[in-house]
Amino acid sequence: MEKLKLKLLYADLKSDLEIIEKELEKALNSSSHLLNDASLHLLQAGGKRIRPIFVLLGAKFGDYDIQQVKNVAVPLELIHMASLVHDDVIDNSDMRRGRETVKAQWNNRVAMYTGDFIFARALTYMTELDNQRLHQILAHTMVEICNGEVIQIEDKFIVDQSLKDYFRRIKRKTALLISSSCELGAVAAGATEKDARHLRRFGYFVGMSFQIIDDILDIMATDEELGKPAGSDLLQGNITLPILLALQDEAVRPYIEKVVAHEQLSEEDRQAMLKKLRKSPAIAEAKKVSDKYLQKALREIEQLPKHPTRKKLRDIALFMGKRKF
Amino acid sequence: MEKLKLKLLYADLKSDLEIIEKELEKALNSSSHLLNDASLHLLQAGGKRIRPIFVLLGAKFGDYDIQQVKNVAVPLELIHMASLVHDDVIDNSDMRRGRETVKAQWNNRVAMYTGDFIFARALTYMTELDNQRLHQILAHTMVEICNGEVIQIEDKFIVDQSLKDYFRRIKRKTALLISSSCELGAVAAGATEKDARHLRRFGYFVGMSFQIIDDILDIMATDEELGKPAGSDLLQGNITLPILLALQDEAVRPYIEKVVAHEQLSEEDRQAMLKKLRKSPAIAEAKKVSDKYLQKALREIEQLPKHPTRKKLRDIALFMGKRKF
Numbered sequence: 001m002e003k004l005k006l007k008l009l010y011a012d013l014k015s016d017l018e019i020i021e022k023e024l025e026k027a028l029n030s031s032s033h034l035l036n037d038a039s040l041h042l043l044q045a046g047g048k049r050i051r052p053i054f055v056l057l058g059a060k061f062g063d064y065d066i067q068q069v070k071n072v073a074v075p076l077e078l079i080h081m082a083s084l085v086h087d088d089v090i091d092n093s094d095m096r097r098g099r100e101t102v103k104a105q106w107n108n109r110v111a112m113y114t115g116d117f118i119f120a121r122a123l124t125y126m127t128e129l130d131n132q133r134l135h136q137i138l139a140h141t142m143v144e145i146c147n148g149e150v151i152q153i154e155d156k157f158i159v160d161q162s163l164k165d166y167f168r169r170i171k172r173k174t175a176l177l178i179s180s181s182c183e184l185g186a187v188a189a190g191a192t193e194k195d196a197r198h199l200r201r202f203g204y205f206v207g208m209s210f211q212i213i214d215d216i217l218d219i220m221a222t223d224e225e226l227g228k229p230a231g232s233d234l235l236q237g238n239i240t241l242p243i244l245l246a247l248q249d250e251a252v253r254p255y256i257e258k259v260v261a262h263e264q265l266s267e268e269d270r271q272a273m274l275k276k277l278r279k280s281p282a283i284a285e286a287k288k289v290s291d292k293y294l295q296k297a298l299r300e301i302e303q304l305p306k307h308p309t310r311k312k313l314r315d316i317a318l319f320m321g322k323r324k325f
Numbered sequence: 326m327e328k329l330k331l332k333l334l335y336a337d338l339k340s341d342l343e344i345i346e347k348e349l350e351k352a353l354n355s356s357s358h359l360l361n362d363a364s365l366h367l368l369q370a371g372g373k374r375i376r377p378i379f380v381l382l383g384a385k386f387g388d389y390d391i392q393q394v395k396n397v398a399v400p401l402e403l404i405h406m407a408s409l410v411h412d413d414v415i416d417n418s419d420m421r422r423g424r425e426t427v428k429a430q431w432n433n434r435v436a437m438y439t440g441d442f443i444f445a446r447a448l449t450y451m452t453e454l455d456n457q458r459l460h461q462i463l464a465h466t467m468v469e470i471c472n473g474e475v476i477q478i479e480d481k482f483i484v485d486q487s488l489k490d491y492f493r494r495i496k497r498k499t500a501l502l503i504s505s506s507c508e509l510g511a512v513a514a515g516a517t518e519k520d521a522r523h524l525r526r527f528g529y530f531v532g533m534s535f536q537i538i539d540d541i542l543d544i545m546a547t548d549e550e551l552g553k554p555a556g557s558d559l560l561q562g563n564i565t566l567p568i569l570l571a572l573q574d575e576a577v578r579p580y581i582e583k584v585v586a587h588e589q590l591s592e593e594d595r596q597a598m599l600k601k602l603r604k605s606p607a608i609a610e611a612k613k614v615s616d617k618y619l620q621k622a623l624r625e626i627e628q629l630p631k632h633p634t635r636k637k638l639r640d641i642a643l644f645m646g647k648r649k650f
Contacts, residue, residue, distance in 0.1 A: 117468075143446065145445075150355070151357065
């Protein structure tokens with residue numbers, strides 16, 4: 001049912017999302033064949049364009065004008081795309097959404113400068129904006145994403161970390177981009193400061209909820225659904241919430257300790273670990289935390305003025321916080 | 326003698342350069358130990374802060390105010406520093422100015438995100454600028470540097486390239502940053518459009534002349550002077566002007582062809598190649614090209630209003646275009 005609502009949401013925004021998609025294509029055009037190939041590869045990998053959707057929805061609380069709104073949606077999505085390419089280098093990921101990553105299809109260097117190129121293009125778009133507040137949000141987002149890269153590496157393979165460390169990481173990795181999306185849309189469309197603030201907080205809570213679900217799915221979903229081996233997060237040394245919670249589980253703990261000690265995990269071991277993990281109470285506990293964030297997000301919506309878009313925000317929040325994969 | 330003049334120039338600008346240095350330190354401060362270490366490593370490697378000097382000199386043609394001028398000098402130097410860290414990944418360089426590079430002391434990933442972090446900090450500074458022209462110059466510079474990274478990789482190990490390809494590369498790699506430095510200083514200080522244009526062109530020509538000399542010195546200077554093995558450019562596949570010209574020299578060509586065919590060059594071979602290269606007429610020809618650019622730079626100075634800074638621009642141009650290493 002949630003999926004159906006999302007489809008309706010997409011149908012409503014379809015033509016505006018197409019305008020953004022066209023602009024993204026234009027932005028990634030380059031005189032270099034190699035760069036065009038890598039960018040095209042990224043564009044085709046697509047994704048759900050969740051961030052542009054939030055920008056559009058945020059803008060509905062002001063004077064909605066797609067031509068204005070696209071000028072913040074495009075640089076924000078570019079920043080997101082660039083950070084994904086660089087993330088794959090940091091995580092040494094060969095697959096993303098069932099496709100080879102840029103670093104896998106080419107190599108780390110190509111991924112590095114493809115990301116640089118996309119960051120630079122985002123910047124070019126940003127210079128066209130004449131509202132300094134929009135600049136500041138975008139620049140702050142970019143800075144925090146880069147800081148997030150660092151923290152993510154520093155925290156890798158470290159089991160002796162607090163939940164706070166985890167929350168700090170996913171805030172920068174995911175929640176900030178969604179919260180900035182909502183706020184940028186609102187500010188670009190001239191919404192009130194109060195509404196922009198509620199939208200920002202809404203985006204933050206949705207983002208936190210979404211990332212926790214993502215981290216749970218990395219364990220619960222099948223390799224096929226994920227487009228990469230289940231359990232990849234842990235294998236790459238990323239200690240997620242369900243993993244942190246599963247450290248209390250005697251049946252799972254030995255596997256986690258093996259991985260963080262950089263011992264090779266056989267395919268058999270991975271399967272055995274997943275079996276234990278999937279039955280661990282850690283999964284339900286993590287879901288509870290995600291739900292708490294989702295509820296907070298829904299409460300922010302209540303603070304917004306009555307407007308048909310409120311229901312859409314609710315639908316997308318529920319979809320993102322409840323999805324099965 | 327040129328060196329003495331440069332020393333006097335530094336003495337004049339010393340206190341303002343110290344203000345910029347302090348601001349760079351502040352900009353690179355981070356909550357991450359790893360990032361602080363890598364940034365400190367870069368700051369200590371220092372360099373001559375050529376770009377900030379050009380910003381300061383450009384600003385002398387307007388209402389010079391160091392507090393304003395530093396706001397463009399800092400992001401520009403940050404963009405330069407970030408691009409160096411990423412360049413070392415692309416060139417697989419372990420040494421720069423006699424020190425280990427970030428990628429050598431840590432690894433490619435750390436170098437990638439250290440660069441990202443510094444780019445992001447540059448961006449934070451840029452958002453504080455209220456003159457859109459300054460933004461556009463900085464963003465354009467960043468975009469072109471990133472484009473330059475790509476072109477540099479695409480042109481690697483390819484001997485079948487024209488002089489135009491080489492000039493296009495060094496424009497983005499070096500000349501653009503110097504030309505932007507001069508222009509940014511001028512625009513930030515409110516110089517006339519005409520003066521800003523002459524300063525930009527001056528910087529471009531100086532930058533071209535400087536990079537050609539740099540490429541010659543990679544062959545002519547000793548390992549000790551360079552702080553890395555002489556001939557590194559070619560060994561990394563970077564086809565520079567003296568190399569392109571030396572392809573006409575039967576005594577040298579076989580060595581170049583061996584390198585671009587990715588054959589291992591023994592230390593003995595490297596020494597033999599350097600010996601031939603250093604005696605090749607290609608060196609004098611390359612110097613001539615550099616000189617031509619230098620003369621063009623000097624002619625731009627003549628177009629600027631009479632001002633004591635004109636002599637300083639001349640001194641620094643001559644120093645950069647004539648230096649022995």
